[in-house]
Amino acid sequence: METLKLVASDLLMVVFAPPIMLGIIAKTKAAVAGRKGPPVLQPLYDTIKLLGKGAVYSKTTTWMFRLGPVVSLAAVIAAAALVPLARAPLISFNGDAILFVYLFALGRFVTITAALDTGSSFEGMGASREAAFSSFAEPALILAFASLAYRSGGLTLARMFAPYGGPSAAASTVLALGSLFVVLLAENSRIPVDDPNTHLELTMIHEVMVLDHGGPDLAFILHGAELKLALMASLLVRLVMPEMPLVGAVGSLILGLAATAVVIGLVESSMARLRLIRVPQLLVAAICAATFGLLLTLR
Amino acid sequence: MLTVAVSILLLGALVSALTARLPRVAASVSLASLVMGCLSGLAAAIESAALGGSLEIARPWSLPSARLAVSLDGLSIFFLLTVLIVSLLSGIYGEAYIRRSEGLSKCASLRPLFLILTASMATVVCAQNAVLFLFAWEAMALSSFFLVIVEDEHPETRRAGLIYFICTHTATLALFVLFAILGRATGTLGFEGMRAAMPSGAGQSGLLLMLALIGFGMKAGIAPFHFWLQEAHPASPSHVSAVMSGIVIKVGIYGFLRLIWLLRSVPNFWAIALVLAGAVSGVGGVLFALAQHDLKRLLAYHSVENIGIIALGLGLGCLGLSHHRPELALLGFAGAILHTLNHALFKSLLFLGSGAFAQALGTRNIEAGGGLLKRMPWTSALSLVGAAAISGIPPFNGFVSEWLVYMASISAVTAGEARLAAVSIGGLALIGGLAMACFTKAYGTLCLGVPRTEAAKSARDPGPVMIAPMAALAALCAFIGLWPGPALSLVESAAAAVCGLDLQAAHLALAGFVENARVIGFVGAGVIVIGGLLAAARSFLLGGRVTPGVTWGCGFPAPTARMQYTASSYAQPLTRAFAPVLGVREHFDASAGYWPEKYDFSTHTDDRVLDGLLVPLGSTTVGLLAWIKRRQKSRLQYYLLSVAVFLLILLAWKL
Numbered sequence: 044m045e046t047l048k049l050v051a052s053d054l055l056m057v058v059f060a061p062p063i064m065l066g067i068i069a070k071t072k073a074a075v076a077g078r079k080g081p082p083v084l085q086p087l088y089d090t091i092k093l094l095g096k097g098a099v100y101s102k103t104t105t106w107m108f109r110l111g112p113v114v115s116l117a118a119v120i121a122a123a124a125l126v127p128l129a130r131a132p133l134i135s136f137n138g139d140a141i142l143f144v145y146l147f148a149l150g151r152f153v154t155i156t157a158a159l160d161t162g163s164s165f166e167g168m169g170a171s172r173e174a175a176f177s178s179f180a181e182p183a184l185i186l187a188f189a190s191l192a193y194r195s196g197g198l199t200l201a202r203m204f205a206p207y208g209g210p211s212a213a214a215s216t217v218l219a220l221g222s223l224f225v226v227l228l229a230e231n232s233r234i235p236v237d238d239p240n241t242h243l244e245l246t247m248i249h250e251v252m253v254l255d256h257g258g259p260d261l262a263f264i265l266h267g268a269e270l271k272l273a274l275m276a277s278l279l280v281r282l283v284m285p286e287m288p289l290v291g292a293v294g295s296l297i298l299g300l301a302a303t304a305v306v307i308g309l310v311e312s313s314m315a316r317l318r319l320i321r322v323p324q325l326l327v328a329a330i331c332a333a334t335f336g337l338l339l340t341l342r
Numbered sequence: 343m344l345t346v347a348v349s350i351l352l353l354g355a356l357v358s359a360l361t362a363r364l365p366r367v368a369a370s371v372s373l374a375s376l377v378m379g380c381l382s383g384l385a386a387a388i389e390s391a392a393l394g395g396s397l398e399i400a401r402p403w404s405l406p407s408a409r410l411a412v413s414l415d416g417l418s419i420f421f422l423l424t425v426l427i428v429s430l431l432s433g434i435y436g437e438a439y440i441r442r443s444e445g446l447s448k449c450a451s452l453r454p455l456f457l458i459l460t461a462s463m464a465t466v467v468c469a470q471n472a473v474l475f476l477f478a479w480e481a482m483a484l485s486s487f488f489l490v491i492v493e494d495e496h497p498e499t500r501r502a503g504l505i506y507f508i509c510t511h512t513a514t515l516a517l518f519v520l521f522a523i524l525g526r527a528t529g530t531l532g533f534e535g536m537r538a539a540m541p542s543g544a545g546q547s548g549l550l551l552m553l554a555l556i557g558f559g560m561k562a563g564i565a566p567f568h569f570w571l572q573e574a575h576p577a578s579p580s581h582v583s584a585v586m587s588g589i590v591i592k593v594g595i596y597g598f599l600r601l602i603w604l605l606r607s608v609p610n611f612w613a614i615a616l617v618l619a620g621a622v623s624g625v626g627g628v629l630f631a632l633a634q635h636d637l638k639r640l641l642a643y644h645s646v647e648n649i650g651i652i653a654l655g656l657g658l659g660c661l662g663l664s665h666h667r668p669e670l671a672l673l674g675f676a677g678a679i680l681h682t683l684n685h686a687l688f689k690s691l692l693f694l695g696s697g698a699f700a701q702a703l704g705t706r707n708i709e710a711g712g713g714l715l716k717r718m719p720w721t722s723a724l725s726l727v728g729a730a731a732i733s734g735i736p737p738f739n740g741f742v743s744e745w746l747v748y749m750a751s752i753s754a755v756t757a758g759e760a761r762l763a764a765v766s767i768g769g770l771a772l773i774g775g776l777a778m779a780c781f782t783k784a785y786g787t788l789c790l791g792v793p794r795t796e797a798a799k800s801a802r803d804p805g806p807v808m809i810a811p812m813a814a815l816a817a818l819c820a821f822i823g824l825w826p827g828p829a830l831s832l833v834e835s836a837a838a839a840v841c842g843l844d845l846q847a848a849h850l851a852l853a854g855f856v857e858n859a860r861v862i863g864f865v866g867a868g869v870i871v872i873g874g875l876l877a878a879a880r881s882f883l884l885g886g887r888v889t890p891g892v893t894w895g896c897g898f899p900a901p902t903a904r905m906q907y908t909a910s911s912y913a914q915p916l917t918r919a920f921a922p923v924l925g926v927r928e929h930f931d932a933s934a935g936y937w938p939e940k941y942d943f944s945t946h947t948d949d950r951v952l953d954g955l956l957v958p959l960g961s962t963t964v965g966l967l968a969w970i971k972r973r974q975k976s977r978l979q980y981y982l983l984s985v986a987v988f989l990l991i992l993l994a995w996k997l
Contacts, residue, residue, distance in 0.1 A: 066509070076663025097887030103792055104893075105715045107726075113880065117873035121865055134865060136858045141748045142736065142865060145774070149869070151733045152778055156726075159786030159907075161893045162713070167786070174782055175915035178775025185771035193755050198748070246897055254894050263876060308840045323919050334764065341760035 049130065052293045056128045056277070057120070060297065061269035062086035064276065064304045071308025086269065093262035101255055103162045111157025112153045112260040115150035116267040119274070122146040126274050127201040127281060129293040140198045144181065147230070150267065151177055159250035165244045169251035170320065176236065176248070179326035180229045186333035187219045187226070190340045191282075204281040216282060218336030223279055225329035229322070231272040234311040236322050246316075276303040343384030343467060344412060344422075345399060350463035351379035355454040361601065362450035372453035373437050376460065380430035383464055387422045391832065398470070407531045408473035410463070416835030416845070417603065417679075421467040421596045423832070424683050427818075428588045428690045429460040431811035436581030437695050438807035442701055449492055456582065459485040463589060467596050470523040472531040480595075483510040484908045486590055488581045490574050502573035505952070509560055509570040516557035517597075520550065524604065537604050545605040551612055552956030554601055555619070562594030564653050565623035568646045569952035572630070575645065576638035576706065580697025583638060587645045588690035592682050595652055599675070599840050602660065606842060610664045616657030617762050621769035624650025626950075628776040630919050632783065632913045633947035636706045640784055641689065644732060647773060648685040651747060652678045654766050658750040661759055668843060669851045670753045675837040676852060680829065684739040684822065688731040691815040695725035698808060699788060702801035708909050710795045711788035717801045720809045723787040727816040729781040731823070734774050737866025739822035739829075742859055744770060747824070749855060779916055787909040792901045824866050826859045869978055910945055917945075925950065928931040 066083035073080025082088075100108065124133040125143050132139075155174060158166040191203040194215060207216070231238040232249035244251050252266050280299030287295040317325060354375020358368040363848030401410040414422065433456060440446045440453075462485060463477035487510065491503035525531045528539040544550070560567040571591070575583045602608055634640040655678030662671025698721045699714065700706045715722040748770060753761040764887035792797040803809065822829045834856070838848030895901040917926050924947055931942040948954060 073357045094883055097889065098884055099889045101892040101893040102890050103713075105790075107715060107790060109877075109880075113873045113876040114869070117869045118877055120872050121869045124865070124868070134861060136861050138745055138749050138855065138858050138862075141745050142741075142862055143773075145734065145736055145745075146739055146865075146869070148733070148774065148778060149730075150734060152730060152735055152782065153783045155778075156786060156790060159782065159790040160715075162791030162903075162906050163893045163895065163901075164905050165894075165896065166908050167791075167912060170782065170786070171907065171912040171915060174775075174779035174912075174921070175433055178772065178779050178916065179919075181775040182768055182771035186764070186768055189752065189755075189767045192752055193760075198752055204377075258887075263880070319915070320918075323915075330768075334768065338760075341755065341764075 052129050055293070056273070056296070057270065059087070059121050060300060061266065061273040062090060064273055064300055065269050067301055067304035068308040068311065071305050075309065075312035077207060079260045086265070090262045090266055093257075093265070094259050094338045096258040097222075098258040098260060100277070101161050104255070106161050107160040108255070111153045111160075111340075112263040112267075114153040116263040116270075117149040118146045118153075119267045119270045123270060123274055125200055126277060127204055127276055128225070129296050132201055135199055135201045137197045137199050140192065140200050142202060143187070143200060144184055147271065148177075148181070150271075152324050154252055154264070157256075161255045163255065165247075165251050166254060168245070169248050174250060176229055176322055176326065179323050179330065183326060183329040183333050184226045186330060186337055187222045189332065190215050190219055193337070194340050198230035202280070204278055206285060215340045216290050216337045216338065218332050220279060221280055222329040222333040222336070223275070223282070225325060227272070227279065228310070229274045229326060230275065231268065233307055235314055235317045235325065235337075238316045264277045273300060276300055279303060296333070343382055344414070344464070345663075347379045347383035347386060347426075348461045348464055350375050351457045351464075354379065355457035355461070356437045358457070359450070360456075365447065368450075368453055369437060373434070374730070376430065376433040376457060379457075380426045380433075380460070383422065383426045384832045387414065387419045387426070387809075391416075391419050391436055391835070397994060403474075405473055407525070408477075409471045409532060410474060411470035411532060412468040412474070413470045413534075414468060416832075416837075416839035417596070417599055418468045420679060420683070420832050420836035421592070424592065425460070425467060425589050426688050427462070428686050428815075429585055430582040431814055432584040432588070432690055432694065433460070435584075435697075435808050435811040436579070438580050438805060439579065439697055439701070441677060442804065442808075443579070445493060445495075447935055451488060452579070454490050454493055455485045455492075455731055456585075456840065457490065458587065459590075463593055466593055470533045472533070472536070475533075476514070476517060476521065480514055482590065482593065483514060485512075486582075486586055486716060489586075490578045492582070493577070496577075498573075499577040502551065502570075503508070503578035505570045506574040509567075513557045513560040516560075520553040520557055520601075523550065523553075524547040533600070534603060537606065540604060540606055542607065545608045545612065548611070550605075551615060554598060555615070556883075558594040558597035558601070559595070559619070560594070562591050562652075563623070563646050563649045564594075564619050565626050565646060565650070566895045566951045568623060568627070568649075569956065569985065571646060572639050572642040572949060573637060573952070575642035575693075580638070580693055580700065583641075583697075584690035584693035585692055587642060588686040591645060591649060592686055594658070595649070595678070595682050599679070599836075601664070602656075603840050603842065608660045608663055612659070613657045613661035613664055613759070614762060616653050616660055617766055618657075620650045620653030620655075620657055621765050622646065622650070622651060624769055624773040625776070626650075626923070628773055628780055629916075629923055630947060630949065632776065632780045633917050633924050633926055635708055635909060637699065637708050637784060637788070638693070638706050640708070640780070641692055641696060644777070644780070645685070645689060647777065648689065648732070650683065651744060651773065652681050652685070652861050654769065655679075655681060655743075655747045655750060655761075658747070658754050658766065659837075661757060661762065662750075663841065665757050665759075667757050668841060668847070670750060671758055671841050672748040672834075672837045672843070672848055672851050673746065673753055673855060675840050675863060676830075676855075677743055677750050679836050679840075680746060680833045681740075681743035682831065683833075684731070684743045687818050687822075688728045688740060688817050691728040691812055692725060692732065694723050694808070694812050694815070695728060698804045698812075699725075699801075701804070703795070703797045704795075708784055708787045711798050712794040712903060712906065713790070713792045713798060714801055717793070717798070718789075718803045720803045721812070724809070724812045724816045726785065726791065727819055729785045731819045733778040733781050735778070736862065737820070737823045737869060739819045739826075741822060742826045742862060744774065745859070745862065746855065774903075776842040779913070783909050786912065791906050792903045794906065824863045825855065826863050830856050830859060839851065864906070917947075923950075923968065927953070
């Protein structure tokens with residue numbers, strides 16, 4: 044029974060929570076704009092519908108194009124095994140935080156190569172932007188991790204994101220939280236870095252890289268992106284939220300994820316996306332915040 | 343066994359030089375001696391690794407304070423294995439590469455020089471005497487110089503050769519001084535004796551570090567002494583570039599480690615200098631690589647980047663030594679040593695691939711490629727492994743060693759050197775992202791998309807003799823990434839030798855990290871398994887409903903290859919962001935008028951140290967001296983008088 048419960052909670056976190064989070068973001072944005080908005084489960088319906096469709100592969104493409112979706116989803120699933128969701132992670136060791144970051148890098152690598160495989164100018168453009176922005180986002184993420192690692196005494200995600208009440212905890216938590224939130228927005232192509240709802244290929248980043256994917260491939264990509272958002276959001280949630288006695292670990296995580304989704308929706312409703320040339324500045328600010336947090340912890 | 347290996351290599355060099363007029367005989371002699379020499383050397387290394395003890399040979403030599411002494415401790419075994427594996431595979435590839443190239447097949451000196459280079463590197467990493475070390479070092483420098491200028495009909499090759507010649511001899515000069523100082527302090531030139539008699543404060547002087555940075559750092563390509571690398575590595579034939587970028591520069595790293603071993607303890611400023619130099623090399627190297635269009639020049643700059651990562655590990659190891667924290671020292675050195683092997687494997691793989699691409703395209707410019715994954719499937723697929731490994735992505739080997747350096751950085755935080763650790767962590771993270779951007783750029787432009795030139799359309803894979811060595815290197819990259827245990831146990835004994843700890847203690851200190859590295863390999867395998875399951879699920883879901891189509895062009899019906907994104911455009915957001923560092927020069931000519939037809943756009947990125955500092959400095963100095971020379975058109979008597987006055991002053995001063 045206990046194992047069943049654990050499997051159920053993992054399945055919930057990995058399969059159902061990600062699309063629902065995206066649904067909540069859309070619903071929040073609709074509410075702010077005074078619309079009714081699509082149902083919260085719409086992303087899940089979309090994924091299921093895509094899984095039942097066939098595929099169109101460009102004649103330019105090779106096996107690289109088909110490798111992209113499966114490896115990027117596999118990398119995110121492997122990263123999910125390292126993240127403390129509602130309970131201790133499946134795999135946990137000193138240094139797993141670095142592996143977590145680099146598994147995302149693996150996913151990005153294959154997504155970029157799959158995009159370049161189409162020979163499309165638009166996808167090249169998106170790939171170029173993704174590569175450029177992520178090389179600014181990665182230091183911010185790792186430096187934020189480093190400050191958390193220092194105060195918990197090791198690069199273990201489960202311990203880094205456990206409740207901490209040591210000296211100067213508030214300052215380092217706030218700074219890490221700030222930089223992690225910017226990285227979350229950038230890595231998951233949200234406003235102000237990228238607009239997932241844009242309809243002009245020239246202005247897209249992540250969406251334009253997957254223009255030529257369809258059917259199950261697109262479903263894999265979409266689910267991978269949603270799962271990545273949920274994983275990073277659950278790290279943020281674990282950083283600030285205590286475990287609430289009434290609803291338990293799973294319940295408080297779900298509540299936290301929903302709250303994060305609402306915050307993302309509010310951010311997206313309240314501002315326009317930045318000009319592409321300004322994005323590195325935002326990310327460098329995140330790097331600065333993370334470094335500052337690290338220095339504060341070390342003091 | 344080791345002397346046998348070196349003798350076979352040198353004998354092969356002699357015979358193949360003598361039979362140069364009969365290319366077939368020379369080729370088979372050199373190939374046979376390379377294979378036999380490398381295999382017997384590998385056997386020697388494996389035998390002494392299995393025995394655990396060091397195999398020693400010492401013969402008298404009629405040079406002052408020289409002995410023909412070689413010995414194999416953990417460090418030497420590790421570097422000997424690296425040298426021989428990469429030389430063997432590159433040499434086999436080289437045989438087929440030479441045959442495919444008209445200019446190279448006429449060159450008589452290429453094969454003997456390659457054998458001499460291999461033999462001299464094997465000797466350098468095993469030498470137990472400073473004189474023998476310098477002798478072999480010089481043989482290595484000269485043979486690699488002649489290999490660089492093999493294609494001396496091109497002016498840029500001659501320029502590269504000259505720069506390399508000056509740099510390598512500056513390095514040798516610094517090493518002469520370095521070993522003279524150490525020999526004076528200890529009274530011997532045998533390494534064991536030097537280490538035993540080394541005064542405890544020997545490393546305190548900054549002079550030693552400066553000499554080591556010039557001597558070993560210039561050979562290794564640590565910034566700011568890297569500037570010969572991006573000139574010399576592209577100029578040589580590709581299998582030589584693979585050896586030079588894969589292992590010749592690693593001999594410099596070996597020198598650093600051997601020096602640290604000799605000194606036994608190093609002061610804190612060594613650590614600071616090495617970490618800072620490593621961060622600058624790493625970030626600078628990858629940034630300059632991003633701005634390149636020449637594939638081999640791009641790869642050469644990536645060597646600077648990877649040497650930077652190795653230097654970070656070295657610096658963290660030195661930090662551990664100076665703070666008397668053996669675990670940190672072992673971890674830092676282990677990261678550096680494993681990355682040395684990893685870089686040797688994937689960089690030589692990439693250089694071998696670049697040779698095949700350049701032969702097929704007739705140019706090293708990546709913008710001339712495109713769509714090669716369809717036309718050269720083997721070379722492209724194997725190069726993909728190299729590109730992923732050098733970007734530090736799991737499940738390949740580059741990630742394991744970068745992870746070790748990350749772990750060493752975090753341990754350094756707890757050692758109280760927080761700022762240094764922050765530099766190292768931030769640097770590594772930046773390097774990781776930029777390296778991926780750079781390799782997706784190079785790989786995407788060359789191998790993906792549609793061909794941009796006629797040459798790319800008709801490109802074909804080379805024969806199996808060239809493919810097999812690349813496949814072996816790629817297999818090693820994947821093996822170390824998925825199953826790092828065996829490589830790490832070799833690294834362990836090498837790191838233990840550097841720190842002067844016994845193997846058992848080192849094993850105990852690193853056990854946790856080795857175990858975690860295994861878990862990383864396990865997760866990597868997990869990604870492959872999950873990916874396989876997903877692929878199977880996809881083909882089940884599709885059930886054959888696959889329609890071929892054309893790439894979406896936003897409704898434009900006739901896309902051409904020219905509309906593809908180019909490498910320069912791909913790198914532009916990053917080169918723009920780092921423009922103050924790079925100093926990219928852009929040329930843009932647009933013809934005027936309402937219907938402009940001809941546009942011309944090009945970018946150039948010069949090296950900051952070589953073209954920005956040394957060349958202007960050199961020409962200024964020459965100008966100054968020429969000015970003095972013009973002033974000096976006077977009579978011989980005045981010269982004689984000035985000599986006499988100078989002698990008188992000296993005499994008076996001595997009195």
